[in-house]
Amino acid sequence: MPADPLRGAAAIVGLGITPQGKVFHTGALGFAVDAVKLALDDAGLAREDIDGLLLNPGLAWADLGMGSFQLQQAMGLRNLRLSATMNLGGATACAMIQHASQAIAAGLATTVVCVFSDMPLKPPAPKGDRASAASAYGFARGWEQAYGFFGVNAMYALVARRHMHRYGTSQDHLGAVAVGQRRWATLNPAAQLRDQPLTLDDYHRSRWIVEPFHLFDCCLVSNGGLAVIVTGAERARNLRRPPVYLWGMGQGHLGGDPADTLTSGAVLAREPAFRMAEITLRDVDVVELYDCYTFTVIVTLEDYGFCAKGEGGPFAAEQVTGPGGRVAVNTGGGQLASFYMWGMTPVSEAVIQLRGDGGARQVPRHDVALVSGNGGILSTHSTLILSRLPS
């Protein structure tokens, strides 16, 4: 069978990460501009080289209308041949990179920047507020607020509880994911929780947010921006940094009630992605999975086939996913411990690892990375298979 024409056709050549976390010096638009500037510097490209712009707007973009056009105007980009504001939640980052590579392969654009930014955290209030520091993610909708049903944590908790009931997933299993990723974070100077090692006992002692989720089952919330630049493989070879080639891609959106399926769209997305990449799971060196919750990692490990369905908890509890383990998962600490830029967090860590820039956390063998994105409540899913090798 002939190789898929998209395999290896494009590469990530620039990565820009702004300061992350409790940073308040600009807004969502400003963070996006800063991220693009950093990515251009990283690639050794100029603004004029960009002819495509894809934006994943975080919550703070809600009222800004056509976000990609706002960003184009804010940074004086001219003569774009591709522009879109995309939102599949946490699955957007991988999906943007997919669309960028498809446009490049079709000859519609040559150099596409993909951006996420958000500012869900507000500057600290002058006086202690009784309501928690909960960010924009603690929202209430319509009638549910009368019952005290608030936010994404509670929505995921209802699904996680079903998984625990059906498969025997335990609090220890969830905690094992938090502990494993925190071990990676302590090796990552850019991780927000790098100075806070975590034991399973610490995990159990941490306060409940929405049971069955402790504080450390839930991702961080971060202000900031993150951009990557995608260009054709030929051009990629002549730029400043080692190219990260796109070998495979796929999407999967199951629909229905996640409390029934207890499954992510990885079950749909993985097959086309691995077929295009012409590899199997055994060829993957670095695994960067979307981790809005510890629970999400367990489900995603199952759905890519690292273990059987329902056995993600025991698999995580073997502690094979941390530093030195059999499967290197979320090697920067992920969104649980590093920073929360939706799907851009796993994408960025894959780029760092494949370039060999991982420092103390560098995975020794780093030819191929699997990256997942997940949006909504296991609602949307996207997959990338990336490699430092052209083919």
Added chain:
Amino acid sequence: MSAVPKPLPQITPEMAPFWEAARRHELMVQRCRGCGTRRFPARELCSRCLSRDAGWERVSGHGQVFSFAIMHQVYHPAFADAVPYAIVVVELEEGARVLSNLVDCPTADVAIGLPVEVVFEDVAPDVTLPKFRPRRAAA
């Protein structure tokens, strides 16, 4: 008592029959006239058969806990004295799943499969919240 009152449900035209029934201490869910599927909350059309034709039907208020979450974090100051409290998704005997609170039950005793029955909490002169409690022995 919290100084801040708990928020009342935003009553949309679509959901108005549900809240009117609750005021009468009746539990009603929407039922598709195309395929007979019961659903909650109200929707404009049936995702199964795409019919827009639907009515409201009184249900027993009996069901089982399908899933639950215990809220500990205070997201709204009115719930500061209420935490921890149980959010439940109740699978009614008639089929629809309803999101509500479980009352009269220690949070440690909430479990999937627990048989429950509806109770009505009058929270304002014109607003009643259907909630659930563990089902008592059949009369």
